[in-house]
Amino acid sequence: MITSLRGKIFFALGVVIFVLLWEVASFGMASSLLLPSPYEVAKELLHLLWQRETYEHLSTTLIRIGLGIVLSAFPGIILGILSGRWNDLYFLFQPWLLVFQSIPAIVWVLLSLLWFPRDVTPVVLAFLTTFPLWVLGIRQAILSVPGELLEMVDVFGVRGVRRYFALYFPYVLFSLSTTLRGTITLSIKIVVMAEVLAFPAQGIGARLFWAKTYVDIVQLFGWAMLLLLLSWGIDALFSRLIIVLKRYFHLEVE
Numbered sequence: 001m002i003t004s005l006r007g008k009i010f011f012a013l014g015v016v017i018f019v020l021l022w023e024v025a026s027f028g029m030a031s032s033l034l035l036p037s038p039y040e041v042a043k044e045l046l047h048l049l050w051q052r053e054t055y056e057h058l059s060t061t062l063i064r065i066g067l068g069i070v071l072s073a074f075p076g077i078i079l080g081i082l083s084g085r086w087n088d089l090y091f092l093f094q095p096w097l098l099v100f101q102s103i104p105a106i107v108w109v110l111l112s113l114l115w116f117p118r119d120v121t122p123v124v125l126a127f128l129t130t131f132p133l134w135v136l137g138i139r140q141a142i143l144s145v146p147g148e149l150l151e152m153v154d155v156f157g158v159r160g161v162r163r164y165f166a167l168y169f170p171y172v173l174f175s176l177s178t179t180l181r182g183t184i185t186l187s188i189k190i191v192v193m194a195e196v197l198a199f200p201a202q203g204i205g206a207r208l209f210w211a212k213t214y215v216d217i218v219q220l221f222g223w224a225m226l227l228l229l230l231s232w233g234i235d236a237l238f239s240r241l242i243i244v245l246k247r248y249f250h251l252e253v254e
Contacts, residue, residue: 044222060202065187068126076134084142122194130183141175181238
């Protein structure tokens, strides 16, 4: 998240330059069928925002994203905490994590289409791509606890549940916010891609598929802009949350 005034100015300048280059390229194409202008896309975005159907498709996609994240979060957090405490357990599950991380998402989409109903495929993809992020993020939080704190709780004789809350809770909570931020933004891309390929009855990916089928480039750009604003909004929200957590718990982590 950009906090300095200089950074915000250059960010805004970058946006202006991008829009101007987009306008010039669109003018050079001389047809919105190839590249619509920023004005046409903004007009289509406003049109989509006024339609009830848009929010039905958006809610369907968000539900799939939420289900995938929730299903991966519970086992991922538990395994992350345990593997952070016992390296042997991490090494035991590391081959599985490498498989989930290494195989391209398109392969999982194709396999899921063979194994599951098309409406379930986006949820499965969200689970497979976010599960390693939970495990590795929480494990790193456990390992990042400073040695000075470990020595201090030993000196004061803190044991049991109090020890875990005093030592690990702030770091795990901070990791939860950063990991959730990453899983949501990644899941938006993965779930929409899965919807385009699986072609369920509803979802933003389904609308993108129809826009491509009917060569409605303006509508395709409008849905893409909606996804961009959604991702930016979520990223800004969690960036602010991360700053608040770092200040509240006095965490010296990046």
